[in-house]
Amino acid sequence: MRARPPLDPDRDEARRLFQDELARGDYQLQESWVSRAWRWFTDLFSGFGGLGPLPGWVTWVLLALVLVAVLAVLAFATRDRWRTARLSGHGAPGAVLEGPARAASEHRQEAAAALGAGDHDRAVLEAYRAVAAGAVERTFLDDRPGRTAHELATGLAPVFPDARDELLTAADAFDAVRYGDHRATAEQARQVVDLDARLDAARPALAETAS
Template sequence: MRDPDRDEARDWLREELARPGYDQRESVVERVRRWFTELIPDLPLGTGALPSWFTWVFLAGILLAAVALVAFTTRARWRRAALDARQGTRSGAVLEGRLLTAADYRAGARAALDAGDHDAAVLDGYRALTAHAIERTLLDDRPGHTAHEVAVSLGPVFPDRAPDLTRAADRFDAVRYGDRRADAAEARAMLELDAALAELRPALEGARR
């Protein structure tokens, strides 16, 4: 028997590979469907087996459930992370970075108000009253005072202005950590509160010496 030439060998190989036993190409979807079909037995449905479309419907249901689970988990994690971030930033100190005197903060607040930067006026106004309370030894001279800690500490010292202090602390946090914009009235109110506290005599029983 003679050996085939190159063209004949190529034709024989093509014919051999064209046989059903060599046709193993199968899409991923078809493999999943076949795997699922082999995994579960045919269940009776009325008088016969489950229809062929049942596998696809069942797989689609599983896929939708998995997508919903991932979306719910991701959303829950995002909300928890956002809440943790808000809680973490709300614990930030009123006086942060390079500390200035009350007069410096007050001057910055007034300049910001004149320039129409109401956010900066609110923030520096509250920092001014905090720094002034420390300078008057009405507030502990320690780093890390939060806005509400300042309001709680100064409330008994200036009982008539305690509600104003609480509102000022809320406004500071809303602007500094809550992405809220202040308006001119809020900025002026903050500076007026600082000026009023500077003129008030503290209640000695509430002052921290």
């Protein structure tokens, strides 16, 4: 077979061939999503409010504000998941009252002794257990095994509405010490001991018991 002669296109044909070659996917430049997002953001604020082009520093400030807002939303949305993951290093939060049943007064005495000895972890645990045992003894809650710290706080919130936030804070402290391997501070220990004492002396807001 005879070899074909070399291709010798005219000017128009050469231009057409060159454009066809550039149109192939191998020569298409792909813009990254970061570049596209940045271009969209700068275009969005370039004429903000009809004031004309804004200085470059304004764009950076607006970008920082947007990022802070996004991070705040993400932090709020994932706070419960973060708390669960933090506690799950040694297992999920479990029951407040464990082992043989003891009177609230026994837990209360152990909490006071632990607080006096500087054992803040045990003071938090025993004081919150005194809250749990006292709620059962006064029939504010039924004697249900396996009730968690936050279930206790939620169940007692209608009975002691003024102490709702303190109950939730004490529940967090109990879980962090008992199931999250955290150390309680002296302030946390005193707060839970004081909370138990106030609830023990307080009259309930509801006549009926909570389950």
